[in-house]
Amino acid sequence: xxxxxxxxxxxxxxxxxxxxxxxxxxxxxxxxxxxxxxxxxxxxxxxxxxxxxxxxxxxxxxxxxxxxxxxxxxxxxxxxxxxxxxxxxxxxxxxxxxxxxxxxxxxxxxxxxxxxxxxxxxxxxxxxxxxxxxxxxxxxxxxxxxxxxxxxxxxxxxxxxxxxxxxxxxxxxxxxxxxxxxxxxxxxxxxxxxxx
Amino acid sequence: xxxxxxxxxxxxxxxxxxxxxxxxxxxxxxxxxxxxxxxxxxxxxxxxxxxxxxxxxxxxxxxxxxxxxxxxxxxxxxxxxxxxxxxxxxxxxxxxxxxxxxxxxxxxxxxxxxxxxxxxxxxxxxxxxxxxxxxxxxxxxxxxxxxxxxxxxxxxxxxxxxxxxxxxxxxxxxxxxxxxxxxxxxxxxxxxxxxx
Numbered sequence: 001x002x003x004x005x006x007x008x009x010x011x012x013x014x015x016x017x018x019x020x021x022x023x024x025x026x027x028x029x030x031x032x033x034x035x036x037x038x039x040x041x042x043x044x045x046x047x048x049x050x051x052x053x054x055x056x057x058x059x060x061x062x063x064x065x066x067x068x069x070x071x072x073x074x075x076x077x078x079x080x081x082x083x084x085x086x087x088x089x090x091x092x093x094x095x096x097x098x099x100x101x102x103x104x105x106x107x108x109x110x111x112x113x114x115x116x117x118x119x120x121x122x123x124x125x126x127x128x129x130x131x132x133x134x135x136x137x138x139x140x141x142x143x144x145x146x147x148x149x150x151x152x153x154x155x156x157x158x159x160x161x162x163x164x165x166x167x168x169x170x171x172x173x174x175x176x177x178x179x180x181x182x183x184x185x186x187x188x189x190x191x192x193x194x195x196x
Numbered sequence: 197x198x199x200x201x202x203x204x205x206x207x208x209x210x211x212x213x214x215x216x217x218x219x220x221x222x223x224x225x226x227x228x229x230x231x232x233x234x235x236x237x238x239x240x241x242x243x244x245x246x247x248x249x250x251x252x253x254x255x256x257x258x259x260x261x262x263x264x265x266x267x268x269x270x271x272x273x274x275x276x277x278x279x280x281x282x283x284x285x286x287x288x289x290x291x292x293x294x295x296x297x298x299x300x301x302x303x304x305x306x307x308x309x310x311x312x313x314x315x316x317x318x319x320x321x322x323x324x325x326x327x328x329x330x331x332x333x334x335x336x337x338x339x340x341x342x343x344x345x346x347x348x349x350x351x352x353x354x355x356x357x358x359x360x361x362x363x364x365x366x367x368x369x370x371x372x373x374x375x376x377x378x379x380x381x382x383x384x385x386x387x388x389x390x391x392x
Contacts, residue, residue, distance in 0.1 A: 015215050015218055016215060053219065161385050170391045189324060196369055
C-alpha cells in the first residue's frame, strides 16, 4: 500500500519552505516508486495559493478531498501568523495529528504546531528570528536554536526556509536508508557551496 | 530605474531550479527595494506550467506581455529537451540575449543556451548527468564539471538543481555586495547541513 505525503500550502507561505521538500520528496517518489510513497499538495479550499514572494501555486486537493495522509509537511512564512489564532485551523491540525504518522514543519510552521499543542514537552526548532516566539507559545518546549532539524518521531521541526531541504533528506533516510537519501541528494546535486 | 529579473517557466521544468533562485532573489528584492531590482516570472503563453514533479505554477507574463528584462533566469528539467530543437524558442533566446544584461541558467537550462549558440568559446557547467551532452551540443565550450556555477559576465551557468540557490546568491553579491548577499543568506537561513 502506498504511503502518502501531503505538503500543505496556504497564502503567504514561504516559497522555498514548501518547494525544497517538494523537490526532495518528489525526486525520491518519482524515481523510486518501489519505496511505496507518493506526494501531493493541498490547501484549505483546494485552490491556488499566493506565496510570500508572490509566486502562485495550484493545489491538487482541499482539506475535504485530500486522501488519508501518512505524513504532513507544514511550511512556514508570514501566512502562519494568522494560523496561530485560527481555531478551525488548529483543530484541523490536532485532528490530523491523531491520524498521521508524522507531522513535519519547516521554518515558522513550527509556531502553528506549538499553538496547536503538538510540541508540549518536546524538543523543537524554527527560523532563527522566531526562536523567542516559539518559546513564548509553549514554555514547555525544549527550544533548539542551533539544530538544523529536530526529529521527535511523530513530530519533526526544522530551522528556517532552506532547512526544509535537509529535513526532507532526513525523512527520506528515515523512511528508507542512507543509500537512498544519498541517491536523492546526488540527483538534485545537493553539494551546497554558499558563495558568501 | 528598476532593473527587472525574469524567471522563465515552462512545462517539465524542475521545480527547485526555478524556485531556489526565486526565493533568493525574491527575498532580496522584497526586503531591499532600495537596490532597485524586482522579480517576475513568465512563460511562453503566460499560463500555468506543470513542473517535472507535478507542481503547477502560475506565471505573471507571456513572451509578448513581459516588460523589458535586465536578467533572465533559465531553469532546467526535462522540459529543456524539447527546447533544444525548437527553433522558435532558440531564436527567442538569441533575441533576448542581445537585449538583456545577463542570461543565467540553472541545471540543464545551459543545454538550451548551448543549442542557441550562447556558450560558444565560453566556460560553462550543467547538471552532472548532462555534462557530456553539453560538450556535444557545442564542442567549443570549456565544460567545467566541478564548478558550482560559472560566471562569464553576460552568461552565467550553474550545476544541477540546488546549485541555482548558490548561483542566485552570487548574482545578489555581484549586483550589490558581499554584505547584502550575506543578509539574504541569513534571511533564508542558508546554512546547509546535508544529513547524508
